[in-house]
Amino acid sequence: MRALQIVICLQYFLNIQLYAQATETKLRLQDIQCQGNVVLSCEDLKSRMFLQIGEPLDEIEIQNAKLRMHSFPELQSAEISLEKGNSPEQAIVVIRVIESNYWSKRLSAGLISRGTNHFERITGEVQYNNFLNSGKILSLNVDQKHSLSTQTPHVWYSRIQYTDPHIFGSQRWFLTGGLSYLQNEIRGTDSDGDQLHFQSEKLFNDVKIGYRVSQSSFVSLGIFDTPINHLQSHWTYFSDSSQSHQSEAPSFRQGVSFAYGWNTEDDADFTTRGSQFIASLSLYRPETNSFGTFYGASGGLFYKKTWTSDSKNIWSFKVGIPNQFQQTAPLAEDIGLSLTYARDAKGFKSALFGDVTQTRKYVEAGYFLGSVKEMWVPGVKAGYMMQTQHLGVINFYLFGLEENRGFNYR
Amino acid sequence: MKTSHLIPLIIVIYNVTLQAAQVKPFFQKNSLGVTLQDLQYPTHFEKNLRSGLTHRFQFNIRTDLPFLSETVRTINIKYDLWSEKYQIAIEEHPSKQFVENVNLEKLNLILKRIQFKNLLPAKQLSDTVTFSMNIQIRLNPIEKERIKAIQKWIVENSTTQPLSFSSDTSIPKLMLPAKKKTLFSWIFNQNTEKMSEASEWQITTPSISIHRESIPHED
Numbered sequence: 183m184r185a186l187q188i189v190i191c192l193q194y195f196l197n198i199q200l201y202a203q204a205t206e207t208k209l210r211l212q213d214i215q216c217q218g219n220v221v222l223s224c225e226d227l228k229s230r231m232f233l234q235i236g237e238p239l240d241e242i243e244i245q246n247a248k249l250r251m252h253s254f255p256e257l258q259s260a261e262i263s264l265e266k267g268n269s270p271e272q273a274i275v276v277i278r279v280i281e282s283n284y285w286s287k288r289l290s291a292g293l294i295s296r297g298t299n300h301f302e303r304i305t306g307e308v309q310y311n312n313f314l315n316s317g318k319i320l321s322l323n324v325d326q327k328h329s330l331s332t333q334t335p336h337v338w339y340s341r342i343q344y345t346d347p348h349i350f351g352s353q354r355w356f357l358t359g360g361l362s363y364l365q366n367e368i369r370g371t372d373s374d375g376d377q378l379h380f381q382s383e384k385l386f387n388d389v390k391i392g393y394r395v396s397q398s399s400f401v402s403l404g405i406f407d408t409p410i411n412h413l414q415s416h417w418t419y420f421s422d423s424s425q426s427h428q429s430e431a432p433s434f435r436q437g438v439s440f441a442y443g444w445n446t447e448d449d450a451d452f453t454t455r456g457s458q459f460i461a462s463l464s465l466y467r468p469e470t471n472s473f474g475t476f477y478g479a480s481g482g483l484f485y486k487k488t489w490t491s492d493s494k495n496i497w498s499f500k501v502g503i504p505n506q507f508q509q510t511a512p513l514a515e516d517i518g519l520s521l522t523y524a525r526d527a528k529g530f531k532s533a534l535f536g537d538v539t540q541t542r543k544y545v546e547a548g549y550f551l552g553s554v555k556e557m558w559v560p561g562v563k564a565g566y567m568m569q570t571q572h573l574g575v576i577n578f579y580l581f582g583l584e585e586n587r588g589f590n591y592r
Numbered sequence: 593m594k595t596s597h598l599i600p601l602i603i604v605i606y607n608v609t610l611q612a613a614q615v616k617p618f619f620q621k622n623s624l625g626v627t628l629q630d631l632q633y634p635t636h637f638e639k640n641l642r643s644g645l646t647h648r649f650q651f652n653i654r655t656d657l658p659f660l661s662e663t664v665r666t667i668n669i670k671y672d673l674w675s676e677k678y679q680i681a682i683e684e685h686p687s688k689q690f691v692e693n694v695n696l697e698k699l700n701l702i703l704k705r706i707q708f709k710n711l712l713p714a715k716q717l718s719d720t721v722t723f724s725m726n727i728q729i730r731l732n733p734i735e736k737e738r739i740k741a742i743q744k745w746i747v748e749n750s751t752t753q754p755l756s757f758s759s760d761t762s763i764p765k766l767m768l769p770a771k772k773k774t775l776f777s778w779i780f781n782q783n784t785e786k787m788s789e790a791s792e793w794q795i796t797t798p799s800i801s802i803h804r805e806s807i808p809h810e811d
Contacts, residue, residue, distance in 0.1 A: 264644030270674045
């Protein structure tokens with residue numbers, strides 16, 4: 183009986199030992215090799231794994247590294263495996279990656295109806311995510327809006343921006359700098375019957391430095407400037423047909439901006455959950471013209487919350503308060519208080535778009551910013567989004583706003 | 593911009609109710625055990641096994657019995673690069689089984705019919721008791737602390753811009769990450785849904801109703 187107990191005990195300890203052999207590797211790391219990388223260097227990939235050559239292989243760290251690599255935008259996929267080393271006690275870690283396309287593109291095209299005024303608007307964005315071959319980001323945005331029935335309004339906006347996500351390798355500090363051009367012309371009659379003509383051509387440059395406060399939030403401090411020799415801003419009011427008055431509006435050119443915000447959305451374009459928030463404040467340098475000295479300050483608020491019900495129905499609530507000095511900006515339609523309902527569908531293949539991997543239909547209803555004056559008008563927007571192989575994210579939409587008391591263009 | 597091929601697969605599998613696997617209780621040596629038969633493993637599981645890295649399955653066996661609400665068993669599988677055979681360690685109670693150097697055919701046979709013994713003494717079950725049982729299966733479970741640590745590292749080393757906004761409009765315009773949903777976001781979402789652990793893949797068998805008198809004896 184005692185012998186049997188000893189045998190059982192020995193068997194038990196043998197089992198434990200064998201179990202340990204299966205879960206705790208005795209392999210040592212001989213080398214790390216990379217496959218599939220074209221732009222990224224193997225040294226860069228290796229730096230994302232905390233493994234030391236010659237040390238015992240840490241499988242937990244390999245699993246962690248795999249998860250980390252899956253989150254990087256420059257990698258479409260990453261797999262890690264072992265291969266034989268020079269002896270059974272040694273192993274080579276092989277990282278197999280498929281690099282992402284460093285170019286990301288977005289195109290949006292819409293028809294907008296504001297009462298009796300109809301417009302087309304086309305927005306495009308091209309972004310290169312590996313500028314200088316070092317993970318810096320260079321992007322170009324273009325936004326164009328034009329009336330389909332009259333000569334104005336015509337808005338042309340373009341911006342080129344450079345971003346360093348990690349200044350001097352810092353994990354928390356980031357920097358953006360950009361040059362923007364805005365051309366804007368409006369002719370029309372406002373709700374009081376006054377005729378108005380507005381022309382503006384501005385060139386902005388700005389630099390912001392930011393600090394990541396937590397995993398998803400940040401603060402930033404920026405300066406901006408509008409070089410005077412590129413600025414034309416001209417307002418003309420006609421109180422009746424026989425008399426005209428020309429006013430010289432303050433054209434604040436320089437200032438500083440502060441912002442705080444967060445972003446916890448799970449996807450850039452096809453968001454299913456998470457929120458965005460930003461609160462910004464701009465302080466302008468005082469300006470003096472023939473009407474006196476003007477002091478400028480403006481603030482903006484934006485909040486968007488997205489959630490999913492029943493795993494299919496996607497809802498989004500959005501509210502934004504615009505900067506009062508910038509109300510004629512090309513993106514005026516984006517500001518408002520609205521609720522969006524969306525549903526995703528599977529993709530398809532197309533000769534024009536290539537592989538369409540995801541689609542989304544959406545309807546947005548709410549109150550949106552009016553044309554010129556500070557008024558909010560009801561509106562409905564319906565759109566269709568696609569994630570395409572050739573053209574990036576494409577968004578087609580129709581947008582109708584009730585603006586019978588508002589501004590009439592001519 | 594494209595999602596890793598693994599992700600939609602994982603999500604699809606996760607959302608599908610497991611129909612093929614069978615949960616069959618049995619008595620052996622006066623103890624209750626359970627057989628998990630015909631489990632559908634992830635599509636790329638066999639290929640991934642040959643990575644040489646340990647794959648760990650965690651089985652959470654749950655009943656509505658007051659004295660056996662949940663018990664955990666694990667299976668570790670590792671492919672030996674030199675012998676080109678698999679080593680399997682099955683954690684049982686109170687000991688552990690170890691199967692060494694099996695080929696793929698034998699491995700599949702073992703995984704096709706997994707037995708967990710000694711869940712509880714048979715005498716704890718009255719002759720007329722009826723109870724329900726299901727099994728949640730997880731592949732490579734990851735603790736919440738590890739996820740948080742990885743997430744922190746990712747945020748601090750991310751190359752995506754946090755956000756910016758146009759100076760012309762002061763409308764916030766997020767500089768959106770180019771990356772789509774990732775394996776990490778899948779795992780992270782599990783974590784944010786207040787699960788104690790996340791995993792690369794998981795599935796739960798349908799709950800079955802068990803009558804004590806219908807449980808077969810395999811002595």
